[in-house]
Structure formats: C-alpha cells, structure tokens
Amino acid sequence: MSxxxxxxxxxxxxxxxxxxxxxxxxxxxxxxxxxxxESGRLAGFGSSIQGFQELYVSKDELDSAVPIVEAVKAELQ
Incomplete structure (x- = not known):
C-alpha cells in the first residue's frame, strides 16, 4: 500500500x-x-501471528482518525 x-x-x-x-x-x-x-490461510500458507490486523485510512481522514485511535489506546491501558 505504499x-x-x-x-x-x-x-x-x-x-x-x-x-x-x-x-x-x-x-x-x-x-x-x-x-x-487470513490472506495467507486462504492461499494455503501459514502465518506466525494469527489474528494480527492493520487499519489504514485515507490521508484526507487522518486528522480525524488519529484522536479516535489514541482514545481507544488510552481506554485499554
């Protein structure tokens, strides 16, 4: 996604x-x-880190998304 x-x-x-x-x-x-x-599993390959996911947002929505991510992180600490 670079x-x-x-x-x-x-x-x-x-x-x-x-x-x-x-x-x-x-x-x-x-x-x-x-x-x-999950992509590897569907293709028949294994993965060492099961359940690890990444979230991406549009550059246009970045300023709105970061505070939400930070709030969730703070709730979980």
Missing amino acids: DTDYIKIFSGSFIVVQLVMDRLISVGINAILKDES
Whole structure:
C-alpha cells in the first residue's frame, strides 16, 4: 500500500482492531482492514501471528482518525 493515499494508523489483535474500526465507522471514517494471516490461510500458507490486523485510512481522514485511535489506546491501558 505504499503507492496509495492510505496510511496505516493502527495494528493489533482482531478484537482491538474491530473496536477501533467500529469507532471510526461511527463517525463516518471508512477504514481499510488488512489481515495477512487470513490472506495467507486462504492461499494455503501459514502465518506466525494469527489474528494480527492493520487499519489504514485515507490521508484526507487522518486528522480525524488519529484522536479516535489514541482514545481507544488510552481506554485499554
């Protein structure tokens, strides 16, 4: 995803990523979810880190998305 207008804003376990994604969706931010372990499993390959996912948002939505990610991180500490 290096040649796109999307930036990785968060990575972590499935549950935490889903929480962040739900919060982003609730304010109208469309995030893209990347799960290489699931992609590898579907292709017949294994992965050493199961359930690890990444969230990407458009550069245009970055300023709105970062505070949401930071708030979720603070709640979990």
